[in-house]
Amino acid sequence: MKRDRSDSMNSQGSLSVSDESIARLLCDDNHVEEAVRLIMKKYGEPLYWHIRRMVVAHDDAEDVLQETMINVYKYRSTYSNEFPLSSWLYKIATNESLKLLKNRAGYSMSVDDLGDSLKDSVRAEASPDADETLLLLQEAIALLPTKQKMVFNLRYYEDKSYEEIHQIVGDSVNTLKTNYHYAVQKIKDYITEHEL
Amino acid sequence: MKEFDLEGLSREMPYRMPEHFLDDMTERVMSKISQEQQEQRRRHKERRIYVLFASAASAAAVALLLIHPFKIGGPTIPDYESISQCASIDEVFQSMSTDELGVYSMMSNYYGN
Numbered sequence: 001m002k003r004d005r006s007d008s009m010n011s012q013g014s015l016s017v018s019d020e021s022i023a024r025l026l027c028d029d030n031h032v033e034e035a036v037r038l039i040m041k042k043y044g045e046p047l048y049w050h051i052r053r054m055v056v057a058h059d060d061a062e063d064v065l066q067e068t069m070i071n072v073y074k075y076r077s078t079y080s081n082e083f084p085l086s087s088w089l090y091k092i093a094t095n096e097s098l099k100l101l102k103n104r105a106g107y108s109m110s111v112d113d114l115g116d117s118l119k120d121s122v123r124a125e126a127s128p129d130a131d132e133t134l135l136l137l138q139e140a141i142a143l144l145p146t147k148q149k150m151v152f153n154l155r156y157y158e159d160k161s162y163e164e165i166h167q168i169v170g171d172s173v174n175t176l177k178t179n180y181h182y183a184v185q186k187i188k189d190y191i192t193e194h195e196l
Numbered sequence: 197m198k199e200f201d202l203e204g205l206s207r208e209m210p211y212r213m214p215e216h217f218l219d220d221m222t223e224r225v226m227s228k229i230s231q232e233q234q235e236q237r238r239r240h241k242e243r244r245i246y247v248l249f250a251s252a253a254s255a256a257a258v259a260l261l262l263i264h265p266f267k268i269g270g271p272t273i274p275d276y277e278s279i280s281q282c283a284s285i286d287e288v289f290q291s292m293s294t295d296e297l298g299v300y301s302m303m304s305n306y307y308g309n
Binding site: 032033036037040041044045048049052053058062065066069070073074122125126127130131133134135137138156157184187188191192195 | 200202205206207208209210211212213214217218221222224225226228229232
């Protein structure tokens with residue numbers, strides 16, 4: 001496999017392959033499996049946490065991550081070099097997470113109505129030594145409307161720029177900024193209210 | 197009430213990811229992709245066989261039309277002139293094939309004759 005000059009060794013000594021190289025392999029039928037392996041190696045963990053923050057339960061995150069990677073393989077021809085590979089991957093993962101939540105909500109409810117049930121899952125899924133404030137933060141996030149939740153998670157945890165979030169979520173940058181502002185305010189209010 | 201400082205909070209998650217989860221997931225995904233590839237190959241093969249059969253059937257139909265262009269239709273019924281040349285109605289019936297007799301019988305029943 002040919003690699004770019006941008007492919008480099010990271011601090012752990014393992015090879016960090018550039019997104020451009022992975023994207024090229026993904027579009028080549030003879031190397032697509034290698035590309036999927038590299039994506040799992042580079043983005044598997046961040047995608048898992050992104051999904052988990054949306055769906056909360058590990059089992060659901062597992063299903064969604066698997067479906068995300070299968071879709072990466074199935075719809076690889078739709079990937080355009082105009083967008084960063086990571087944005088495309090996060091977009092698929094976000095859509096798959098929403099699909100799972102919509103199935104859970106059924107016809108009679110919207111995804112936003114799942115807030116209370118997701119909030120209840122936070123403590124059920126938490127590790128025994130979890131910090132109380134971190135649990136409150138996750139509860140507050142679980143109660144946010146879906147759009148605000150997506151924007152907050154991508155900005156706060158993934159450190160994505162509004163331009164990148166726009167590529168993933170699709171709303172205008174100004175709308176995203178407003179969503180983030182409201183999300184932060186609601187989270188602060190929730191934690192301030194519930195903190196001992 | 198003092199406002200909570202979100203920026204000072206750790207980005208850690210209060211959940212754990214099971215050990216070897218990502219390695220297991222990678223193998224599961226690769227296995228699913230392999231199944232998907234086999235399925236694609238099978239669908240592709242089936243499509244090719246279908247196209248092959250459809251082409252053969254079309255070619256056979258065209259060939260039949262070219263070889264026997266006027267032999268289309270059901271059993272022939274003796275016309276008025278051939279009937280009039282017969283000496284009696286018994287001869288007419290004798291000259292008719294089984295198919296023609298069948299058609300005659302059907303027509304007789306239909307017209308109540």
